[in-house]
Amino acid sequence: MKLVDEQGIEALSMRRLGAELGVEAMSLYNHIPNKAALLEALVDHVIAEVPIADEALPWDEQIREMARSFRRLSLAHPHIVPLIAMRPFNTVTALKNVEYAFGLTLSLGLNENEALHVFRALAGFATGYTLAETGGFFAEGTGPKTDYTIDTADLTSGEYPNLMKMIPVILSCNHDEEFEFGIDLFLEGLKKKMPPR
Amino acid sequence: MKLVDEQGIEALSMRRLGAELGVEAMSLYNHIPNKAALLEALVDHVIAEVPIADEALPWDEQIREMARSFRRLSLAHPHIVPLIAMRPFNTVTALKNVEYAFGLTLSLGLNENEALHVFRALAGFATGYTLAETGGFFAEGTGPKTDYTIDTADLTSGEYPNLMKMIPVILSCNHDEEFEFGIDLFLEGLKKKMPPR
DNA sequence: TACATACCCTTACACTGTAAGTGTCAATGG
DNA sequence: CCATTGACACTTACAGTGTAAGGGTATGTA
16 A cells, blocks of 8 residues: 555556565465455555444435545545546445445435435545546646647637636636535435435 | 457557557557557547537536436447546547536536536546446446455345345446436536526 | 475566667658 | 658567466474
């Protein structure tokens, strides 16, 4: 984890990890079946840190807390976020969070199908947003520059008036606030779909 | 693209692509600077197919259409979805879609900051959901099986009552409908945040 | 004393992206 | 008409990857 956090995911090779541990690469195979399992363990380790929200809180505040925790821990290990986003939440540790989340959505009075939809919509937003954030949003210039890449400096022509108008807020945007805004949209929509209690 | 669609992203190596084209691997470098540019071109090619919605439609229907188109084309090239989700939308072709989307959100009467939030929330949901869908949702069994992976058959103990209750709907869930439900939540929340016109 | 287990090692293989250099056509300009 | 150029292909080579195969040794158990 230290290796990945400090040097990125492509720095994690069996030989390099071995060297870090003062051991040959092949010795690692006495502890892990293969590299895929190693990556899965990394994901599991991050997910394991996501705490269950305080069940005494109002349900919407619980949802907020879960999303915040997920994002906070993702941002703490940005190089692992693509791995997290790509794998289904079916690791040992993620199970307790899924169980909790289903309990929460079911308690809202929705039927099972709708409860599942709500969970997946929120999980989709949280992973998608965080993935984009760690990968570098459009026009923030953190992404890799290639032949196909556009630089904001190239947009001086009048072809993209709306985009030009947005550049200042893109550069000054507060991501914490933006993430909360996204959750707001969801929760407001959800409250409208919920049966009265 | 054909190679990736048929055999997965890891089947795309310079040598294999060369062989497919009846050419040596190094000859490809006369046309592309490096492999990263090749991948970026693939992403760009998919995004290029996402059509701008009919501007005569109501604004919420335009948003729906854009999200649907993005998902439809993503599902047509599932192995490329992780690449799409990881890169910022700053390729040449994606630019016109971003410009259009900003025009749409700005036209809702929101200020620029909020318009950006709305765009990113929707984009985050669409990419996150589609990524999860192509990667295999939890408990649908399409993900890779490793030591850390849970199988639904292992859940017979009473530790996860909510999860057990959800298994049937997880297996029978209609993803088209679910995606629409997610957009619903967003749009309902958005309508509540919008200034009256 | 015998055996099993845990853990490390070395060697080897097939594969990766790509730097460097060479060869060969077709088109262009003097 | 010939020289030069550029596009495009080739070969060779290098450092790096995951991991299969097999061998060594120290510890704990029967």
